[in-house]
Amino acid sequence: MQKDHLLPTTRELAAGPGRRPTEPDPEAAISIRGLVKRYGERAAVDGLDLDIRRGEIFALLGPNGAGKTTTVEICEGYRGRDGGEVRVLGVDPAKGGRRWKADLGIVLQSGAGDSQLSVRELLTAQASYFADPRDPDEVLELVGLTEKGGARGRTLSGGQRRRLDVALGIVGRPKLLFLDEPTTGFDPEARRQFWALIRSLRELGTTMLLTTHYLDEAEELADRVGVIARGRLAEVAVPTALGGRGTAPAVVSWTEHGTRRTAETTTPTAFVTELAARFPGEVPDLAVNRPTLEDVYLTMIGDRS
Numbered sequence: 001m002q003k004d005h006l007l008p009t010t011r012e013l014a015a016g017p018g019r020r021p022t023e024p025d026p027e028a029a030i031s032i033r034g035l036v037k038r039y040g041e042r043a044a045v046d047g048l049d050l051d052i053r054r055g056e057i058f059a060l061l062g063p064n065g066a067g068k069t070t071t072v073e074i075c076e077g078y079r080g081r082d083g084g085e086v087r088v089l090g091v092d093p094a095k096g097g098r099r100w101k102a103d104l105g106i107v108l109q110s111g112a113g114d115s116q117l118s119v120r121e122l123l124t125a126q127a128s129y130f131a132d133p134r135d136p137d138e139v140l141e142l143v144g145l146t147e148k149g150g151a152r153g154r155t156l157s158g159g160q161r162r163r164l165d166v167a168l169g170i171v172g173r174p175k176l177l178f179l180d181e182p183t184t185g186f187d188p189e190a191r192r193q194f195w196a197l198i199r200s201l202r203e204l205g206t207t208m209l210l211t212t213h214y215l216d217e218a219e220e221l222a223d224r225v226g227v228i229a230r231g232r233l234a235e236v237a238v239p240t241a242l243g244g245r246g247t248a249p250a251v252v253s254w255t256e257h258g259t260r261r262t263a264e265t266t267t268p269t270a271f272v273t274e275l276a277a278r279f280p281g282e283v284p285d286l287a288v289n290r291p292t293l294e295d296v297y298l299t300m301i302g303d304r305s
Ligand SMILES: Nc1ncnc2c1ncn2[C@@H]1O[C@H](COP(=O)(O)OP(=O)(O)OP(=O)(O)O)[C@@H](O)[C@H]1O
Pocket: 039, 044, 062, 063, 064, 065, 066, 067, 068, 069, 070, 071
């Protein structure tokens, strides 16, 4: 089901299907046109265009050195650019003032967990910087750290520290939250709990830009994914459609006369119906597979980076 906030903005509609307007879109959460950032002779970001809609979770994927962190830090106002236009919540980050910054939440890879302060003290201190902060106790509840409110940051486990990082990132009630590889080092259960937290933030209307190397995470969380390779955006799509996944042939496999059989087909429903007619009951070990996000991602970046 398509959500209202994921529909194209009026600018996108005016430009027509598949065409990106040449000006940045002030309605978008993030709108980037022709972004260039050079380090010496080398362009780390080399003509990047991107639109992130308000209310969506957008995952930025790309190999090491592709330009993700550079792009994100330019959006956060922490790095200058050498060319192109950027609007974040309608404002050029190079000129963003305090009020604009207060609408951003940033969860960096290395968090604030080492403090001598208690978790609640840290949150209360952070909240004091904002005009309309969330109640620190409500934030603790949201991130599942209520019982750790009195604990010092450095006594928390890795997963709990990341929750604290998110708590610190959202206590100011940001409209846009940047999450940089948020679940690195998590055990599988902690990752699932963290994903639930991110989804509940989306329900509260927070737009999120997530960078991750975990394709399953992007698939679980993101409304859309963008792949950066060599400083440019290679493709943007919903996770199920990236790299033509949605229309790629399916591979049907089953066991027959004790042998594993496979067949590639563009009409798996018809194929399985025919197959089912050959067996009295269930088709043994039936599976229908399409290319995974990882398959298409690796193909996309394979010859570009
Ligand atoms: N301050 C800097 N000075 C010089 N070169 C830099 C600087 N920051 C980044 N680079 C280079 O720019 C390129 C893009 O780096 P960036 O950190 O944006 O990539 P990334 O996609 O975030 O990678 P990763 O997945 O490893 O975090 C790399 O080649 C990197 O070496």
